[in-house]
Amino acid sequence: xxxxxxxxxxxxxxxxxxxxxxxxxxxxxxxxxxxxxxxxxxxxxxxxxxxxxxxxxxxxxxxxxxxxxxxxxxxxxxxxxxxxxxxxxxxxxxxxxxxxxxxxxxxxxxxxxxxxxxxxxxxxxxxxxxxxxxxxxxxxxxxxxxxxxxxxxxxxxxxxxxxxxxxxxxxxxxxxxxxxxxxxxxxxxxxxxxxxxxxxxxxxxxxxxxxxxxxxxxxxxxxxxxxxxxxxxxxxxxxxxxxxxxxxxxxxxxxxxxxxxxxxxxxxxxxxxxxxxxxxxxxxxxxxxxxxxxxxxx
Numbered sequence: 001x002x003x004x005x006x007x008x009x010x011x012x013x014x015x016x017x018x019x020x021x022x023x024x025x026x027x028x029x030x031x032x033x034x035x036x037x038x039x040x041x042x043x044x045x046x047x048x049x050x051x052x053x054x055x056x057x058x059x060x061x062x063x064x065x066x067x068x069x070x071x072x073x074x075x076x077x078x079x080x081x082x083x084x085x086x087x088x089x090x091x092x093x094x095x096x097x098x099x100x101x102x103x104x105x106x107x108x109x110x111x112x113x114x115x116x117x118x119x120x121x122x123x124x125x126x127x128x129x130x131x132x133x134x135x136x137x138x139x140x141x142x143x144x145x146x147x148x149x150x151x152x153x154x155x156x157x158x159x160x161x162x163x164x165x166x167x168x169x170x171x172x173x174x175x176x177x178x179x180x181x182x183x184x185x186x187x188x189x190x191x192x193x194x195x196x197x198x199x200x201x202x203x204x205x206x207x208x209x210x211x212x213x214x215x216x217x218x219x220x221x222x223x224x225x226x227x228x229x230x231x232x233x234x235x236x237x238x239x240x241x242x243x244x245x246x247x248x249x250x251x252x253x254x255x256x257x258x259x260x261x262x263x264x265x266x267x268x269x270x271x272x273x274x275x276x277x278x279x280x281x282x283x284x285x286x287x288x289x290x291x292x293x294x295x296x297x298x
Contacts, residue, residue, distance in 0.1 A: 007109045008101070022049040022102050022110075025118075027095040036102075044107035092118050097132055151258060151270040155200075155251040161267045169249040169262075172205075175241050176226065181234035182217075189247070190225025199250030202231070207243030209235050216250060 004012070011018055020038035024047065027033075034049035036042045042049045086092065095118045103109040119131035146152045156164040164170055173188035189197070197219040204210050218230035229247075251257055255272035259265040 004101075004111050005109055007106070008103060008111060011103060011109075018103050018105050020102055020104050021113075022100040024049075024098040024100070025092070025095055026097065027092050030091065036104075038102075038104045040104070042102055042104050042107055044102070044110065049102075092130070094118060099132070145269075147271060147274065149255075149270055149272055149274060150253040151251075151255075151268055152253075153267075153269040155262075156248065159267070159269055160264065162262050162264050164248045170246065172244065172246050173227065175207075175239060175243040175245070177241055178239040178243075181239060182231045184229055184239050185222075186227045186229055186245075187225075189227035190221070192219075192221070192227070194221045195219055196249055197227075197229070197247050199252055200248045201250075202229070202245050202247045204235075205244045205246060207240060208237030209239065209243070212236060216247070219250075 008019070020036055020042065022034065022036045022038075022042055022044075025033040025035070032047060034042075034047045036049040036051050038049075038051055041051050097116055097118060098112060099114040101111045101113050114132065116132045119133040151160075153159040156162050162169065171189055171192065173186040175184050176187045177185040179185075195218075197216050200216045200219075201213055202216055203213045212235070214235060215232040216229060217232040218228070220228045222228055249261070251262070253270065255265065255268055255270060258268045
């Protein structure tokens with residue numbers, strides 16, 4: 001049972017239509033944003049909740065226990081607050097959000113309905129729909145080491161130890177031809193074999209995407225040494241010939257790759273010799289032959 005402030009409960013008992021919803025969005029590294037379902041701005045705790053955002057929310061349900069309670073919020077994209085470029089670039093991924101029930105006549109009369117984080121975001125031409133996940137969804141995320149064949153370190157981090165700034169694992173290149181927002185041809189990578197940068201990272205240093213990074217899905221060396229690059233997700237802004245970028249080698253987290261590509265087998269963070277599912281099917285097998293191969297007799 002949810003207990004509301006006395007003044008708010010009194011307004012509800014009287015049937016007064018003076019309540020509205022306010023959303024406080026807190027992206028990492030950026031100041032918080034406020035939005036409200038009321039037709040006028042509402043302000044409290046030093047933040048103005050804007051009414052011109054076109055925000056609307058689905059029904060909010062809360063259950064007892066550790067199950068993840070999800071809801072959705074929809075809104076319009078505006079140049080001053082929420083832009084498609086920021087959503088595509090992941091600025092609001094896992095951003096904290098609070099949903100308040102507020103009496104717009106007296107914002108001091110309010111109640112926190114839900115606290116959570118932004119999950120999946122679906123974008124349209126001029127609108128978006130964002131999933132709001134309850135705080136209990138963090139309990140479903142893996143913590144600590146994972147016992148698996150593959151390495152659980154990120155290539156180049158402190159646990160991996162590979163120096164990605166080495167010329168053997170990084171390079172600067174320039175787009176020579178853009179096919180679409182995910183595929184393009186680049187020059188300056190002829191010295192690297194096909195697949196060397198697959199699963200690696202690319203950071204744009206010039207052009208409309210300057211400052212943004214992307215994961216590389218495919219890397220293939222074609223005729224004349226031209227590199228054909230495919231990104232895992234579309235670039236937020238159009239890619240154009242002449243755009244410059246830096247690129248680093250990728251890793252599929254397998255022991256053979258760690259040993260042969262990076263010469264880093266001693267830092268491999270997986271368990272390549274762990275038994276597989278077939279281990280439980282094994283059984284002892286009596287050897288009925290002597291060392292010289294002749295059959296044993298009683």
